[in-house]
Amino acid sequence: MTKTAVCLVDHQRHSLMAxxxxxxxxxxxxxxxxxxxxxxxxxxxxxxxxxxQYRMAQMDRMIAKDYQANDQINAQMTKIRAKHRYxxxxxxxxxxxxxxxxxxxxxxxxxFGGSWAFIISFVAVMLxxxxxxxxxxxxxxxxxxxxxxxxxxxxxxxxxxxxLIMMSQNRAAEYDRMQAANDFRVNAKSEAEIRVLHAKVxxxxxxxxxxxxEIQKLQTQMxxxxxxxxxxxxxxxxxxxxxx
Numbered sequence: 463m464t465k466t467a468v469c470l471v472d473h474q475r476h477s478l479m480a481x482x483x484x485x486x487x488x489x490x491x492x493x494x495x496x497x498x499x500x501x502x503x504x505x506x507x508x509x510x511x512x513x514x515q516y517r518m519a520q521m522d523r524m525i526a527k528d529y530q531a532n533d534q535i536n537a538q539m540t541k542i543r544a545k546h547r548y549x550x551x552x553x554x555x556x557x558x559x560x561x562x563x564x565x566x567x568x569x570x571x572x573x574f575g576g577s578w579a580f581i582i583s584f585v586a587v588m589l590x591x592x593x594x595x596x597x598x599x600x601x602x603x604x605x606x607x608x609x610x611x612x613x614x615x616x617x618x619x620x621x622x623x624x625x626l627i628m629m630s631q632n633r634a635a636e637y638d639r640m641q642a643a644n645d646f647r648v649n650a651k652s653e654a655e656i657r658v659l660h661a662k663v664x665x666x667x668x669x670x671x672x673x674x675x676e677i678q679k680l681q682t683q684m685x686x687x688x689x690x691x692x693x694x695x696x697x698x699x700x701x702x703x704x705x706x
Contacts, residue, residue: 467507470499481509491516535662557637572630575623
């Protein structure tokens with residue numbers, strides 16, 4: 463004779479093969495059923511139909527919780543993107559487009575003044591000047607030793623060259639400041655986005671993956687119970703065939 467039990471939900475008798483006792487369920491399902499039926503005990507019976515409803519509700523809660531967590535992370539990402547609207551700029555292009563004629567001249571003088579071409583040409587000019595005013599190459603020495611006119615020209619060149627080089631150095635310092643500010647803003651934006659991405663990956667590893675495994679476990683249990691019910695239905699037919 464088939465053993466039966468009363469379902470705590472509909473109070474109808476069902477075969478024991480068509481349901482389970484509470485102590486056979488996992489903790490989450492037990493707590494969900496006990497919240498709805500506080501008078502139940504560990505040996506209370508629940509039929510497969512209502513048990514399936516509780517399992518589906520549990521899976522819905524897990525999926526909804528995952529969706530809620532994903533929505534929170536996406537909201538954080540949207541907030542960060544709205545806060546950090548700074549666009550990366552090409553500092554070189556920005557400075558090149560804002561250069562004045564004086565700044566371009568200063569850069570050209572500083573570039574030429576710090577090259578071997580300037581040193582070689584300057585030494586060649588000074589040696590030629592000295593040779594022309596010391597050796598009897600020309601009839602009249604226009605700047606005899608100690609080369610007072612040459613010293614005057616050197617002082618004038620230095621007086622003009624130094625401010626131009628300082629102007630170029632000031633522009634280089636401005637470039638460094640712009641580059642540092644650009645790097646800081648880009649790094650701050652990247653750090654905030656990476657932090658949210660880490661949170662999303664942690665959520666996938668720590669919550670989504672375990673919930674997916676739990677849902678697969680519930681589905682496997684439901685398939686196993688359905689298979690057991692099918693086997694229970696087929697067993698009387700096999701017995702009748704055997705008696706024939």
